[in-house]
Structure formats: C-alpha cells, structure tokens
Amino acid sequence: MLPTLNGRIQTRIFLLTVIGGLWTLLISPVLPGIGGGLPEIYRMTFTVLLTTLVLGVGWEFIYHFIQQFRWEKDWPTFFGLITVLNEGALVWVLLVLGVVPGLAGGVPFAAFAILFATTWVLVWLVANGPMRVPFVHWRFRGGRLV
Amino acid sequence: MRRLTARCAVREDTILLPGADRAAASDPTGASQPGDLTTELIETDWWSDEAVARAGIPVVDVPFVSVGGGIGSFVTADYLRICGVPTSAIRVLTQLEHPWESYEYLTRVSQIPRGERLRSDSASCPDNIWGFPSYAVREAIADRSLRPLLQVAVEPIFADYYTPRAGHAFASMEKEYHRISYPDMVVKGQVRMVRRRIGGGYFTILTPPENTSRTRRIAYRSTYVHVAVGYPGLKFLPDLMEYRERHRDYGSVVNAYEPHEQIYGRLRAKPGVVLVRGGGIVASRVLQRLIDDRDAHGLQTQIQHVFRTFVTGSHGPNIWMRRRGRDGWAYQGFNYPKSVWGGQLKSRVRKLEGKERADLYKIFGGTNTPVRRSWQEQLRRGRREGWYRAFQGEITAMEPHGSGQVRVELKTENGPQQMTVLGVIDCTGLEADIAEHRVLADLLDHGGAGRNPLDRLDVDRTFEVRGTRSDPGRCYASGTATLGGYFPGVDTFLGLQIAAQEIADDLARDGFCKRLGPLRSTRQWWRWARGKHI
Numbered sequence: 001m002l003p004t005l006n007g008r009i010q011t012r013i014f015l016l017t018v019i020g021g022l023w024t025l026l027i028s029p030v031l032p033g034i035g036g037g038l039p040e041i042y043r044m045t046f047t048v049l050l051t052t053l054v055l056g057v058g059w060e061f062i063y064h065f066i067q068q069f070r071w072e073k074d075w076p077t078f079f080g081l082i083t084v085l086n087e088g089a090l091v092w093v094l095l096v097l098g099v100v101p102g103l104a105g106g107v108p109f110a111a112f113a114i115l116f117a118t119t120w121v122l123v124w125l126v127a128n129g130p131m132r133v134p135f136v137h138w139r140f141r142g143g144r145l146v
Numbered sequence: 147m148r149r150l151t152a153r154c155a156v157r158e159d160t161i162l163l164p165g166a167d168r169a170a171a172s173d174p175t176g177a178s179q180p181g182d183l184t185t186e187l188i189e190t191d192w193w194s195d196e197a198v199a200r201a202g203i204p205v206v207d208v209p210f211v212s213v214g215g216g217i218g219s220f221v222t223a224d225y226l227r228i229c230g231v232p233t234s235a236i237r238v239l240t241q242l243e244h245p246w247e248s249y250e251y252l253t254r255v256s257q258i259p260r261g262e263r264l265r266s267d268s269a270s271c272p273d274n275i276w277g278f279p280s281y282a283v284r285e286a287i288a289d290r291s292l293r294p295l296l297q298v299a300v301e302p303i304f305a306d307y308y309t310p311r312a313g314h315a316f317a318s319m320e321k322e323y324h325r326i327s328y329p330d331m332v333v334k335g336q337v338r339m340v341r342r343r344i345g346g347g348y349f350t351i352l353t354p355p356e357n358t359s360r361t362r363r364i365a366y367r368s369t370y371v372h373v374a375v376g377y378p379g380l381k382f383l384p385d386l387m388e389y390r391e392r393h394r395d396y397g398s399v400v401n402a403y404e405p406h407e408q409i410y411g412r413l414r415a416k417p418g419v420v421l422v423r424g425g426g427i428v429a430s431r432v433l434q435r436l437i438d439d440r441d442a443h444g445l446q447t448q449i450q451h452v453f454r455t456f457v458t459g460s461h462g463p464n465i466w467m468r469r470r471g472r473d474g475w476a477y478q479g480f481n482y483p484k485s486v487w488g489g490q491l492k493s494r495v496r497k498l499e500g501k502e503r504a505d506l507y508k509i510f511g512g513t514n515t516p517v518r519r520s521w522q523e524q525l526r527r528g529r530r531e532g533w534y535r536a537f538q539g540e541i542t543a544m545e546p547h548g549s550g551q552v553r554v555e556l557k558t559e560n561g562p563q564q565m566t567v568l569g570v571i572d573c574t575g576l577e578a579d580i581a582e583h584r585v586l587a588d589l590l591d592h593g594g595a596g597r598n599p600l601d602r603l604d605v606d607r608t609f610e611v612r613g614t615r616s617d618p619g620r621c622y623a624s625g626t627a628t629l630g631g632y633f634p635g636v637d638t639f640l641g642l643q644i645a646a647q648e649i650a651d652d653l654a655r656d657g658f659c660k661r662l663g664p665l666r667s668t669r670q671w672w673r674w675a676r677g678k679h680i
Contacts, residue, residue: 002489071462071469071478073485078300129278132269133671134664136276137651139269140488140644 001075001127003067007143008060014145015123015131016053023119024049031115033108045115047102051091052116059087077128084120091116181361183338183351191592192616194344195367203351203365208237209658211350211368213337213585215240216248218374218625218642220319220328221272225646227326227680228275228670229659236331237366239352245323246316248376253312256402257431260313265427265480265516267487268298268308270640272315273322275647276671277640281310284318306518307479315639325679338363339588340371340621347619370658372649373603373611373623374642378583381576389544389552398552399544402428402573409569410439412550417446419565421554423541424573425453425475426513430521432571433534437524440533449534450565452556455513456538467509473525474536476514483510486634487644496607496632504599507634513574539563544570580627589614593621600630607632608652609645618656622649 003011028045029038063083067075094100095107132139181202187193198205210226212219219238226236242248250260258264269277282298285291298308323329335354343349350366382401389399400406402424413420413436422432433449440447457471470477485491495506528534539558547553547566554570556563580602581587589595589603594613598604604612605628614621624645626637633648635641647662654661662670673680 002485002487002492004490004493007489067490068466071467072483073490074483076301076303077298078303081299129280129283132276132278134668136662136667137647139277140492140647142489142493 001077001080002073002139002142003064003075004142004144005060005064007141008064009057010145011127011131011138011143012056012060013053015127016049016056016119019123019126020049020053020119021046023122024115027115027118031111034111044103044105044107045111047100048091048095048107048112048115049119051094051100052087052119055090055094056087059083080127081121081124084117084124088113088116088120179362181359181363183363187341191342191594192344193341193349198349198365201363202361203363204361205349205365205367206237207367209235209368210237210370210372210653211348211366212236212238212372212374213240213340213350214238214374214376214625215242215245215332216374216376216625217245217272217319217639218376218645219372220245220323221275221639221642222372222374222624222646222649223328223331224273224322224326225275225643225650225662226653226659228674229650229654229662229666231659233327233330237368238328238332239335239337239350239366240332241334241336244320245328246319250312250316252377252403255405256428257435258312260311260316262312262431263309264312264315266309266315266639267480267484268294268310270487270638270643271318272639272643273318274674275643276667276674278671281314281318282308285310285314302479302517307516321677322674325674325677327679333366334358335364337375337585339585340373340593341588342593342614342616343367343619346617348616348621369619370653371619371621373585373589373621373627374625375583375585375627377577377626378580378586379578381578383572383574383576385541385544386570386572393546395546395552398546398550398568399570400572401575402432402571403575406569406571409571410435412568413445413447414439414443417448418551418568419448419450421450421452421565421567421570422573423452423454423570424513424575425455425457425515426573426575427515428575429573430475430515430518432573434521434524437528437534447533449528450567451534451536452539452541453536454538454540456536456559463509469510469514470517474538476512477517478514479516480635481638482635486510487638487640492633492635495634498632500599503632504630507600507630510634541570577626583627586627589621595621598628598630602630603627605631607648609648610652620652620656622652624649 024045028041034041067073092112184201186197187201212222215238223236223238268280268282271277271281282294285294294308297305301307335352338351338353340348340350347369348371350371352364354364380403386399390396397408422429436447436449439445453474456474457476460468460470462468483491498506525534537558539556541554542557543555545553551566551568552570554565554567581590595611596604596613603623605623606612609622609624611621611623624642628636650659653659660666
C-alpha cells in the first residue's frame with residue numbers, strides 16, 4: 001500500500017468500523033468461553049474493536065514515521081499483516097491490566113485471539129484488493145476516502 | 147472473440163528511430179488532392195468552420211477524440227466507456243494495429259518477449275481500472291499455484307517484487323479491447339495537427355491511408371481532444387550515431403532499443419568480448435540475455451560493463467531519502483519510488499511548482515534498476531569467474547578493428563583504457579524532445595501549449611494541456627510527453643490510468659460522462675468480472 005498519514009487513519013477507521021463491525025457482529029455469538037447473554041457478549045467484543053481502533057490511530061503515527069525511512073515511501077503488504085502482533089499484544093496487555101473502560105470482567109484469551117486475528121486478516125484482505133472496487137480513487141489518494 | 151495475438155507481428159517502424167527513413171512517417175506532398183490543408187489554415191491558430199469548408203476538407207463531428215491509439219488512448223477510452231460514454235461519442239485516431247503495438251515492440255527488442263516479466267506492479271492492470279483482481283491473483287488462479295500470491299504478500303522484503311509476464315498483460319488488454327468494443331472507435335490514419343475552433347472545441351486533422359478517402363485530409367470536429375502520442379522518438383548518443391555514419395557499420399554498435407539479435411548470433415558463432423553501456427533495466431535485461439545464452443550454449447562470452455555513474459552504496463540527499471545501490475547500480479523496484487503512484491510522493495509533487503518540482507524529480511529520477519535475485523546471482527557468478535567486469539567510464543572513441551570487431555577507447559577513473567570488442571550494446575535510452583513529434587510541435591506552435599519545468603508538455607492536475615482551452619472544449623494529454631507535471635509516474639501503465647481517472651473526473655464535472663462513485667464502480671466491476679460487454 002502507498003498510504004499518506006491522513007489516508008492511513010481514514011482507511012483504519014473505515015475498515016475497522018465497516019468490515020470489522022460486520023465481522024464482530026457475525027462472529028461474537030460463536031466465540032468460545034464467553035458467558036452471559038448476547039448483549040453482554042457484544043458489549044465485550046465491540047469494546048475490543050473500539051479499543052483496537054482508538055489505539056490504532058496512534059499506531060498509524062508510528063508506522064508513518066517508520067515509513068519515512070523507506071525510499072519508496074510505501075508500506076509493504078507484509079507489514080500490514082505482521083502488525084497484528086504488536087497491536088494485538090498491546091490491546092491484550094491493556095485488557096489484562098483492566099484499564100480498558102467498560103470491561104471490568106476480563107475477556108477469555110481464546111475468544112480475544114480469535115476475534116482479533118480473524119478481524120485483522122479480513123480487514124487486511126479487503127484493504128489489499130476488494131476495497132478498490134467501490135472506491136476506485138482510494139488507492140491513488142494515499143488511502144483517503146474523503 | 148477475434149484473436150489478435152497470432153497475427154501480432156510487430157511492425158518495426160512503430161517508433162521513430164534515429165537515422166531511420168523519415169519519409170515513411172512524414173506527410174508526402176505529392177500531386178495535389180482535394181481537401182488538403184491551405185496556407186490560410188496552416189498559418190492560423192484558431193480555425194473557423196468556414197475556413198475548413200473553403201479548403202474542401204470534410205468534417206466529422208464527434209464529442210471526444212483521442213490522438214495516438216496506444217495504451218494511453220486505450221486506458222482513457224476504457225475509463226470513459228466504464229463511465230457510460232458510448233462508442234459513438236469517441237474516436238481514436240491512430241496508425242497502430244492495436245493499442246499495445248508500440249509497447250510490445252519496445253519491450254520485445256529490449257529483451258522482454260511475451261514470456262518474460264515486465265517492470266510493473268501486480269495491481270497496475272491496463273485492462274482493469276480497479277487493479278483487482280491483480281495480475282498475481284489471476285496468475286495464481288490460472289496456474290493453480292499459491293506462489294504468485296505468496297510473492298505479492300511478502301514483496302519486497304522476503305521476495306522480489308512480483309511483476310506480470312508481458313504476454314499476460316497483452317492478452318488481458320486484448321480481452322478488454324473487445325469487451326469495450328474498442329475497434330468500433332478506431333479510425334486509421336496519421337494525425338497532422340490539432341487546432342482550436344472559433345466557437346469552441348477543436349479540429350483534429352487526420353491524413354487517412356492512401357486510397358481510402360476522396361480527400362487528402364479529414365477534419366474531426368470535437369468538444370474534447372486527448373493527446374497520447376507516446377514517445378516522440380528515441381535519441382541515440384552522439385558517439386553511437388557518429389560511429390555508424392562515419393564507418394557505415396550498423397551491426398556492431400547498437401542501441402538496445404533497436405533490433406540487435408545479430409550481436410547474440412555472432413557471440414554464439416565464436417567467443418568474443420561485448421561491451422554493455424548503461425545502468426538501467428535495459429542493461430539488466432541485456433546482461434541477463436548474454437548470460438542466459440552463455441549458460442544455455444556453453445559460450446565463453448566476456449562482458450565488459452561501463453557505467454557513467456558508478457553507484458557504490460546507498461545514496462540520496464538525507465536519511466529520509468536514501469536509495470539503495472551497489473556494484474554500479476542504483477536499485478529501485480519501479481521507474482520511480484512506488485509512492486508516486488498514490489502515496490506520499492504523489493501528494494507532495496502535486497503541490498510543487500517550477501524549480502522545486504524539477505529538483506524533486508531529479509532526486510528520485512536518474513537511471514536505476516530493480517534488485518532481482520536471479521540477476522544478482524548471475525552477476526555474482528560472472529564477477530567470481532572473471533567473465534563479467536563492471537567499471538566507471540565513458541566511451542571517448544570507437545573505430546572498426548577488422549573482422550567485425552570494434553576498438554573502443556574509454557576514459558575511466560583509473561585513466562584511459564582500450565579494448566577490442568565484438569559489439570557494443572548501448573543501453574542508454576534517451577527520449578527525443580517533444581517538439582520532434584509533429585502533433586506536439588504544432589500544439590506548442592499554434593495550440594497555445596507550453597512546457598513544464600522538465601521541458602515537456604505542461605499539463606494541469608486534471609491533465610488538461612495548459613493554454614489550449616477552447617471553451618467549452620478542453621484538450622488533455624497523457625503519457626511520457628507530460629513528464630514533469632504534478633504527477634510523476636506518467637509513462638507507466640498505472641500512470642496512464644491515473645491520468646485517465648483525472649480526465650474522466652474532469653469530464654464528469656463537465657457533464658460529459660457519469661461520475662464513478664461507489665455504486666457505479668461496483669456495478670461496472672461486476673460486469674468486468676463476468677466479461678460482459680459494455
């Protein structure tokens with residue numbers, strides 16, 4: 001991908017909200033180890049998604065800085081995938097520390113890992129191809145949608 | 147579907163080569179024929195309908211005319227067709243048999259036949275404005291192999307950049323060519339000039355092929371004109387031209403952009419030394435061919451490789467702009483740093499004017515070649531075994547040396563050097579000035595067009611040629627003639643598509659075509675995916 005900082009942030013918000021949101025809606029009921037009713041489960045999974053989104057905006061500044069060392073000023077496809085590790089780890093640590101608002105009860109690791117990894121891969125796949133179908137200008141504008 | 151591939155023998159007069167007979171490409175001024183240009187027309191910048199009628203030139207009305215007929219015209223017509231413009235509203239005026247003819251000629255002679263890979267990104271697809279599915283995905287499906295997908299997923303960190311085979315690009319363009327009914331829009335002939343029309347729009351003067359029209363010229367009267375004439379011509383270095391003209395030897399000292407199979411043939415017939423000049427991708431290709439032949443036929447070819455600028459390591463103005471380099475080469479995946487086609491550099495250049503823009507072009511320009519593991523292995527082996535030597539230098543003299551050999555004198559950093567070689571393959575590709583092209587020269591002289599900071603055609607961010615407005619009409623240009631503008635990667639597949647998008651957006655604002663919003667785009671992509679004609 002060839003993002004600008006603005007494009008990174010816009011793409012992050014759009015994809016996590018739309019693709020991530022739809023996927024979380026679908027997968028939440030079948031995640032293992034989460035007790036309680038559906039409203040409780042959705043509250044938990046959407047809080048994880050929102051945390052990923054908010055922290056992700058911060059991550060984008062770091063990625064943008066790293067990108068400046070690259071001659072091509074690109075962001076290789078592989079980087080977009082591998083950053084699941086640092087971002088996932090940070091969200092998990094914050095969950096364990098209990099500092100994520102609205103999630104006092106904790107999240108089972110298996111459920112978190114499945115939700116986070118599948119959402120990430122899905123968003124990564126959409127960003128690397130299908131996104132260009134409805135948004136034919138998007139890739140030429142550094143990932144900006146507006 | 148009608149197949150072009152089988153009869154796709156590429157004409158060798160497609161690109162104007164230095165020293166080639168220009169008569170074939172010029173307008174013969176033989177016996178007078180009705181409907182020709184008059185002195186009044188030639189000398190006037192703005193034409194009236196009456197003046198054209200007085201000259202007896204028949205007029206064809208069509209809203210949009212594209213001049214050139216190469217890949218630039220093709221992707222622009224493709225975009226407009228997808229934006230809802232009917233074939234009846236577009237005419238492509240061209241001498242080419244099909245849009246990729248010139249491109250295929252240049253790639254073939256510079257050692258990229260259909261089976262070899264281009265220097266182009268997986269998602270730069272002239273047949274598919276969305277770039278999805280990319281060439282890598284399509285190749286993976288066709289070959290039932292995960293390899294292209296893995297490569298594109300880990301490029302350029304753990305693998306070379308994925309690049310499509312030339313044949314794949316041509317075959318997929320051919321499919322799109324039929325899908326959008328491109329042949330219905332093509333009119334064969336040579337365009338002589340584009341002039342502004344009093345009352346708005348333009349006249350494009352076409353000289354049709356002999357005996358196909360009752361008049362010498364036909365005028366296309368249009369609201370919009372798009373000029374995509376490709377390379378004005380190739381320019382060879384003066385020493386090469388001088389050697390050939392003085393010694394009448396056209397076979398031993400060649401430019402890689404002209405047919406030069408004879409050199410490889412002679413090296414197969416007997417062992418010899420060959421001198422390669424240049425540090426770009428064509429030099430890489432030629433070296434690959436020489437070494438492939440060496441390996442395949444057990445040849446003893448000795449390769450001397452001269453770089454004018456010998457790069458020894460990473461280089462650039464500061465830590466934020468350092469390009470890798472080694473062993474003489476400057477390394478870069480594509481013609482420009484990748485982000486000129488959509489990211490930071492595209493956005494940055496778009497804001498720059500004049501000298502600032504020219505300076506940035508200079509930083510990321512310059513001759514370069516991609517790092518490819520197979521090339522690295524070949525050259526490493528050559529250096530180790532002593533049959534490949536790269537050095538800094540410049541050729542100062544060349545003389546024939548009996549039995550088809552050439553004596554070459556060079557100025558190097560270690561002082562003068564001499565060598566006797568079987569052939570010199572010059573891999574420096576210089577483009578001629580835009581004024582070498584008749585249509586562009588006329589636009590500069592009579593159309594109101596000017597030059598940009600790199601001395602090419604000055605276009606706006608919408609690719610409208612500045613100074614040529616003839617309200618409500620507009621004249622656009624895309625391709626290599628516009629290098630130096632607000633968007634740098636113009637002379638590439640993706641660059642042509644980016645230009646086409648800007649042009650289509652501008653025309654949509656003007657009401658000529660539909661805007662390509664998410665719904666239309668998705669609907670049109672779905673038609674494309676199913677191969678549905680539009």
